[in-house]
Amino acid sequence: MQIVDVKEKWINRINTVTIGATRAEGGTRARTVTVGGETTLPLLTFEGEIPNPPVVAGLVVDVVPPDWPDALKKAIGPEINSPTEWAQKAVKQFGADLICLKLLGPDPLGKNLPADHAAKTVKALLEAVDVPLIIWGCGDLEKDNVVLPEVSQAARGENCLIGPATEKNYRTLAAIGKADKHKLIGEAPVDINIAKQINILLQDAGFDIKDVVMCQVTAALGYGFDYVYTIFERVRIAGLKGDKHMALPQIANVGWETWKVKEAIADEDVLPGWDRLDKRGPRWEATTAGGYIQAGADILTLAHPESIAITKQTISELMKGDQ
Amino acid sequence: MALTAMSIYKNLPKTNCKDCGFPTCMAFAMQVAAKQKELTACPHLSEQAKGEFSEASAPPMKLVRVGGAGAEGFEIGQETVMFRHEEKFHHAPAIAVKIAAALSDGDAAARLDAINKAQWVRVGQQLGVRAAALELDGLPADKAAARAKALAASSRVPFILMAKDAGVMGAAVGAIAGKRPLIYQASATNADAFIKLALGHKCPLAITADSLESLADLAKTAKDRGVSDLVLSLDAKNPAKTLRQLAIARRAALKKSFRALGFPAMVDASLDNPARETVMASAFAAKYAGIVIVNGLEASELLPILTTIQNVYTDPQVPNIVETKLYEIGSTTPDSPVLFTTNFSLTYFCVAGEVERSKIPAFICVVDSGGLGVLNAYAGDKISPEKVVKTLEAQKVPDRVKHRRLIIPGLLPSFRSEIEETSVWKQVLIGPENASGIPAFLKQHGKQ
Numbered sequence: 001m002q003i004v005d006v007k008e009k010w011i012n013r014i015n016t017v018t019i020g021a022t023r024a025e026g027g028t029r030a031r032t033v034t035v036g037g038e039t040t041l042p043l044l045t046f047e048g049e050i051p052n053p054p055v056v057a058g059l060v061v062d063v064v065p066p067d068w069p070d071a072l073k074k075a076i077g078p079e080i081n082s083p084t085e086w087a088q089k090a091v092k093q094f095g096a097d098l099i100c101l102k103l104l105g106p107d108p109l110g111k112n113l114p115a116d117h118a119a120k121t122v123k124a125l126l127e128a129v130d131v132p133l134i135i136w137g138c139g140d141l142e143k144d145n146v147v148l149p150e151v152s153q154a155a156r157g158e159n160c161l162i163g164p165a166t167e168k169n170y171r172t173l174a175a176i177g178k179a180d181k182h183k184l185i186g187e188a189p190v191d192i193n194i195a196k197q198i199n200i201l202l203q204d205a206g207f208d209i210k211d212v213v214m215c216q217v218t219a220a221l222g223y224g225f226d227y228v229y230t231i232f233e234r235v236r237i238a239g240l241k242g243d244k245h246m247a248l249p250q251i252a253n254v255g256w257e258t259w260k261v262k263e264a265i266a267d268e269d270v271l272p273g274w275d276r277l278d279k280r281g282p283r284w285e286a287t288t289a290g291g292y293i294q295a296g297a298d299i300l301t302l303a304h305p306e307s308i309a310i311t312k313q314t315i316s317e318l319m320k321g322d323q
Numbered sequence: 324m325a326l327t328a329m330s331i332y333k334n335l336p337k338t339n340c341k342d343c344g345f346p347t348c349m350a351f352a353m354q355v356a357a358k359q360k361e362l363t364a365c366p367h368l369s370e371q372a373k374g375e376f377s378e379a380s381a382p383p384m385k386l387v388r389v390g391g392a393g394a395e396g397f398e399i400g401q402e403t404v405m406f407r408h409e410e411k412f413h414h415a416p417a418i419a420v421k422i423a424a425a426l427s428d429g430d431a432a433a434r435l436d437a438i439n440k441a442q443w444v445r446v447g448q449q450l451g452v453r454a455a456a457l458e459l460d461g462l463p464a465d466k467a468a469a470r471a472k473a474l475a476a477s478s479r480v481p482f483i484l485m486a487k488d489a490g491v492m493g494a495a496v497g498a499i500a501g502k503r504p505l506i507y508q509a510s511a512t513n514a515d516a517f518i519k520l521a522l523g524h525k526c527p528l529a530i531t532a533d534s535l536e537s538l539a540d541l542a543k544t545a546k547d548r549g550v551s552d553l554v555l556s557l558d559a560k561n562p563a564k565t566l567r568q569l570a571i572a573r574r575a576a577l578k579k580s581f582r583a584l585g586f587p588a589m590v591d592a593s594l595d596n597p598a599r600e601t602v603m604a605s606a607f608a609a610k611y612a613g614i615v616i617v618n619g620l621e622a623s624e625l626l627p628i629l630t631t632i633q634n635v636y637t638d639p640q641v642p643n644i645v646e647t648k649l650y651e652i653g654s655t656t657p658d659s660p661v662l663f664t665t666n667f668s669l670t671y672f673c674v675a676g677e678v679e680r681s682k683i684p685a686f687i688c689v690v691d692s693g694g695l696g697v698l699n700a701y702a703g704d705k706i707s708p709e710k711v712v713k714t715l716e717a718q719k720v721p722d723r724v725k726h727r728r729l730i731i732p733g734l735l736p737s738f739r740s741e742i743e744e745t746s747v748w749k750q751v752l753i754g755p756e757n758a759s760g761i762p763a764f765l766k767q768h769g770k771q
Contacts, residue, residue: 001536001539001540001543001583002536003535003536003539003571003575003581003584004575004579004581006571006574006575006578006579043563043566043567043570044567044570045567046567046571067757067759067760109756189698189699189702190699191699191702194702217698221627221630221631221634222445222446222630222633222634223669223673224669224696225630225631225634226407226634226635226637226639229634229635230406230407230408230639233406233408234406234408237406260757260759261757261759262673262676262677262758262759263626263627263630265759266759270680273443273622274443274622274623274626275621275622275623275624275626276623279597279621279623279624280622280623280626280627282598283597283598283601283602283623283624283627284626284627286598286601286602286627287601287602287605287627287628287630287631288627289602290602290603290605290606291605291606291609291631291635294566294606294609294610306598310598310599310602311602313599314599314602314603314606317561317562317563317603318562318563318566318606319563320561320563320564321563321564322561322563322564322567
């Protein structure tokens with residue numbers, strides 16, 4: 001029998017955002033990465049199009065995070081001690097589409113490295129790899145306000161994706177994004193209203209929100225994943241229904257958040273009966289990523305080579321047509 | 324079509340007899356209108372009213388029970404929304420693990436034993452495998468029956484009996500019919516015999532077809548012949564297509580009251596690669612399968628899937644909170660350290676679990692943050708140094724310990740100076756940002 005027509009009529013397209021600039025465009029990247037442009041919900045290609053599949057950003061941290069388990073460090077290899085070698089390996093061996101550099105070094109509660117150190121790291125990374133770059137501040141907004149402008153200048157013209165721009169530091173970020181021609185990550189603390197508010201604030205500060213990617217402070221599976229998953233869905237639905245301040249691509253910082261939670265860092269001695277950590281960790285990361293892809297994520301940061309591989313495969317399978 | 328509570332009420336006996344489990348006929352009518360109850364739950368309905376309303380008042384997606392009553396079985400279906408924020412998801416999907424036909428009796432029993440044991444506690448909730456999918460094709464009928472019977476006798480979970488051959492299926496179902504296994508699965512080639520089996524043994528039936536259109540036809544055929552406990556079964560050869568079919572079937576049922584697809588769904592997601600199986604099974608569980616069949620039995624595979632279900636099926640309308648009080652972990656003394664955290668249950672369980680892991684007895688003062696985690700509570704003004712101090716006093720913590728050291732969440736470093744300046748807590752220690760850092764922190768700072 002004929003199935004009743006269930007198609008929804010979405011009236012808006014999600015913005016497309018391109019990261020990276022080739023030589024012709026004033027940068028030095030060999031290729032760019034474009035996300036967004038959807039006119040339907042994830043997977044539902046019978047009522048709209050998904051022109052750009054989600055992409056995987058290989059997570060690289062400027063200093064090795066002290067809490068990371070040995071199983072993860074071993075999987076990444078000795079290159080983990082050099083951001084440039086790590087980034088090269090992430091692109092060439094792990095298959096990352098682009099690189100996300102997390103600047104943990106400047107964190108005042110950690111090594112408290114100066115801004116010029118971060119700028120040097122960014123410059124070195126841009127020379128070491130030719131894929132587009134995401135640059136993520138340490139999260140201490142006062143320090144980020146000092147570090148990110150220098151970093152931005154060091155990467156001038158490369159059309160990086162830089163963040164986080166929050167309610168408290170959006171003016172600085174809007175200024176550097178405009179001055180050095182970068183895209184921005186707008187970040188809200190698991191709150192859909194603030195998520196929209198950030199975009200309005202950035203717009204009011206003169207930054208075009210067509211150059212913004214939204215972040216909801218990613219939660220790892222089991223740690224508020226339900227809240228963030230639902231915000232991803234609500235943002236995407238609002239964007240497709242015509243809310244211009246919600247029609248933005250979304251990023252999930254899965255790698256950074258996953259490797260903090262017990263299920264990804266504690267081995268069997270701590271969690272008896274929970275199986276070996278070297279298997280459990282990457283599966284936790286890849287499952288978190290898979291969940292966000294279903295909810296509307298366009299960019300996923302991932303650290304473990306195995307979860308990068310699995311997620312890339314998941315994306316290619318989920319982008320298939322019905323044949 | 325939607326019925327109003329009033330139009331349903333008019334056709335009820337209006338005796339408020341409570342036999343339906345609700346205090347009044349009106350209360351019952353409202354539940355039926357909200358599609359949370361079937362009209363047939365009223366035992367005194369006139370035949371005329373039954374005919375008139377049963378079809379229109381039935382929930383748009385059937386509730387199907389697999390296995391026996393109570394904890395011996397599970398229910399799936401009767402979902403009401405496409406997205407959890409629209410209301411909530413009602414019946415969490417069951418993960419079923421396969422037992423291959425080629426296994427020896429001993430190996431099959433060992434695998435069932437592992438399925439029985441596949442249970443974990445996570446943030447205070449029991450998670451686990453909830454069905455065994457017993458493959459029977461290739462076994463002679465008498466062997467299939469004997470295996471089903473032997474395994475069912477020692478099983479914690481209900482069975483999904485998997486066979487194409489009606490003779491094999493008939494023997495196996497007959498052996499354990501009282502346990503209400505799910506008959507898997509009727510297709511174009513065996514539908515007639517399988518529908519008869521489901522009818523004769525009063526068991527739920529999985530149905531499959533090569534398109535949603537044919538599946539709707541088969542559902543209608545089965546229903547017309549009296550089998551209405553149906554599960555729509557899809558394979559996962561093309562996961563993208565399967566996820567679309569799941570979405571279309573659910574939309575058709577919920578948004579268009581398309582009865583022929585108004586049943587819960589299931590997916591055989593079994594793959595040889597455990598990591599890929601983990602991700603895909605989680606995807607099907609999130610949207611929108613009621614049963615997901617897998618091969619994997621490793622905790623590292625099942626836990627991400629089960630945690631996905633735990634998260635997605637959390638009721639978004641109910642704040643997950645623990646009681647606001649002083650919790651004592653281990654055998655505390657007046658020298659034990661004092662920590663505070665919020666009443667968001669996830670936050671509390673993380674902190675409590677890590678304190679337990681440290682093996683250092685400690686007091687945890689839970690502060691009412693309106694069910695928010697530390698950062699959100701801070702951002703939303705739900706927690707303040709003043710509130711923390713007042714809560715410590717209300718819980719008489721200063722009387723319980725001799726010292727005046729307080730460990731505060733690492734995400735709230737700014738609380739230190741105000742608490743030290745305005746309260747008896749003169750030594751405030753900034754704890755780790757993540758609960759996972761608590762054991763190391765307590766070992767260093769907990770004892771003094």
